[in-house]
């Protein structure tokens with residue numbers, strides 16, 4: 239079996255319980271979006287989503303409108319790409335200057351993840367801050383790197399991104415309605431300059447599943463994540479009621495949705511961005527495809543003024559999305575001495 243590279247070893251208190259004695263897997267709400275044409279049913283879905291965002295930070299959707307054929311194609315091109323020889327994948331390797339493309343050395347909270355990834359932007363030219371430094375006003379244009387193989391890779395990726403983007407807007411609208419706001423309340427933050435990203439995650443079988451994680455515990459920084467996973471399983475969500483790690487059972491053709499840090503701040507903590515992680519196993523590889531719905535770099539994130547009152551004062555001061563994300567990513571390549579930036583760093587005293 240050999241030795242594990244110590245960079246992958248999780249601290250004792252972060253290691254997964256494999257074969258948990260009491261797996262409670264089916265609690266994360268599954269919400270059917272096929273009924274959205276009737277106003278009564280829409281109200282019901284809005285309320286179900288609101289409850290899920292409040293109690294879990296996670297839910298699954300079925301009958302979501304993303305064509306199954308497209309979901310099948312995206313899984314196929316992702317698999318074909320990861321099967322390429324390392325030197326082929328490295329032709330589109332991400333580096334300090336270009337954050338897009340292939341990467342196999344990501345850290346989450348300074349421990350190496352047991353995975354390889356491929357990232358692409360939903361908008362092929364995306365403006366972001368040139369550096370995380372608060373006073374540096376320079377912007378940089380990011381562009382995608384596309385592999386030559388498989389030849390249909392780029393087209394399938396772009397088609398998939400457009401289809402999931404539609405679903406992401408739909409969900410954002412339902413979340414806005416649940417906060418008693420107009421359905422399009424958040425749309426302007428994304429229009430034209432969204433910084434959204436699609437990621438292919440490949441978790442190879444791991445001989446040390448008790449020591450390493452596919453992705454260490456983290457919260458997603460954006461507004462929403464729309465995640466496709468295969469039938470292997472491995473995603474675990476930290477249950478709000480007791481802090482237990484709960485596996486999310488794969489549901490065929492469903493997307494897993496979680497609210498990110500931005501929705502937590504917009505909702506002034508009504509909804510919570512919940513920690514999650516990925517457990518690996520020694521037998522099967524696993525694929526997942528998150529769509530990270532991110533606003534434009536210039537968006538200042540703060541609690542919605544419409545929700546605030548004397549009884550519900552703002553819990554956060556505003557922060558700039560582009561700088562927040564640039565700061566968060568600084569630790570992907572190098573171990574950092576300080577904790578990753580988190581929204582609690584912007585929390586106002588009670």
Ligand SMILES: O=C(O)CCC(=O)C(=O)O
Pocket residue numbers: 437439453458465467472473514515516525526527528
């Ligand atoms: O692979 C998964 O199921 C989740 C991955 C994840 O949480 C992430 O990439 O942010």
Ligand SMILES: [Fe+2]
Pocket residue numbers: 456457458514
């Ligand atoms: Fe995540």
